[in-house]
Amino acid sequence: MEIKDTRRKRELLKLLQRLGIEDVSKINWSLLDLALTHPSISLTHNYEQLEFVGDAVVRLASAELLLETYPELPVGEFAAIRSILVSDRFLAEIALEYGFDLYLLMTPNIKNDKGGRMSRLADTFEAVLGALYQSTKNMDLVRFWLDPILREKAAQVHADPARENYKDALQEWTQGKYKLLPTYKVIQNPNLDNQDERFIAEVWLQDKLLGKGKGATKKASQQAAAQNAFNLVIANP
CATH class of the missing domain: 1.10.1520.10 (Ribonuclease III domain)
Structure with a gap:
């Protein structure tokens, strides 16, 4: 038509x-x-x-x-x-x-x-x-x-062992190795000019900082932090 x-x-x-x-x-x-x-x-x-x-x-x-x-x-x-x-x-x-x-x-x-x-x-x-x-x-x-x-x-x-779900991959690793779950701390990015980085997340294992990340949503920032941690402590220990 x-x-x-x-x-x-x-x-x-x-x-x-x-x-x-x-x-x-x-x-x-x-x-x-x-x-x-x-x-x-x-x-x-x-x-x-x-x-x-x-x-x-x-x-x-x-x-x-x-x-x-x-x-x-x-x-x-x-x-x-x-x-x-x-x-x-x-x-x-x-x-x-x-x-x-x-x-x-x-x-x-x-x-x-x-x-x-x-x-x-x-x-x-x-x-x-x-x-x-x-x-x-x-x-x-x-x-x-x-x-x-x-x-x-x-x-x-x-080719990605984490299948781009780094939160699940990191959680599986910390549970298997330490019998612990990682925790996330998320704050709003004071730099509001970049909508793709509205939130900043940190992922911790007890008192150890594993990684940081930024994202347009809280969930995205947590995934970014988990990916950073995955690359630091699992993919390249």
């Missing part, structure tokens, strides 16, 4: 070109426009339903790629790697790299909400996948450009 706004269609075409989609004959432009419309614009005409579909699309694409790339892995390993491939953090990174936020229609107050940006980007990315899938009812407009991105990330995670 077409959209009447030719300027908007040109914008959407630029995004498709960024993704490497050259044949746009099968694109449902109305769905793609909807996928890039935030609920703040309209409570009924927005990306939420397509996001729901896109969530399933990225899970299926990730599962198929992992099975094709690592056929020897047990199901538990598939699940661990896929959980990262479909995480909001990673999907937001992809969306940010391709400039999805440049094409997302939203009200000014939402656009200025820096704290919700990553979640918003992840939702938008899933919605666009949903629109592409719904355009053809198959993966023809998705996997050829998404697979290389997922494959590169899967290789990184597969």
Whole structure:
């Protein structure tokens, strides 16, 4: 289906070109426009339903790629790697790299909400996948450009003994070695100019400081501190 706004269609075409989609004959432009419309614009005409579909699309694409790339892995390993491939953090990174936020229609107050940006980007990315899938009812407009991105990330995670969950990995190590759990101390970063470093975390084992980290959320700062500790005391003791 077409959209009447030719300027908007040109914008959407630029995004498709960024993704490497050259044949746009099968694109449902109305769905793609909807996928890039935030609920703040309209409570009924927005990306939420397509996001729901896109969530399933990225899970299926990730599962198929992992099975094709690592056929020897047990199901538990598939699940661990896929959980990262479909995480909001990673999907937001992809969306940010391709400039999805440049094409997302939203009200000014939402656009200025820096704290919700990553979640918003992840939702938008899933919605666009949903629109592409719904355009053809198959993966023809998705996997050829998404697979290389997922494959590169899967290789990184597969080679990472902590599977990018450094809090769990550190906790498993401290329990096994000392029968103790690490504790975290989190404070707000006085340097509020950088939203990606809003919080500073320290991870301690009793009275010993194991590592420090910064992040946009308390959880992210704790993961960063755990990663710092993991690299210092486990990976390179």
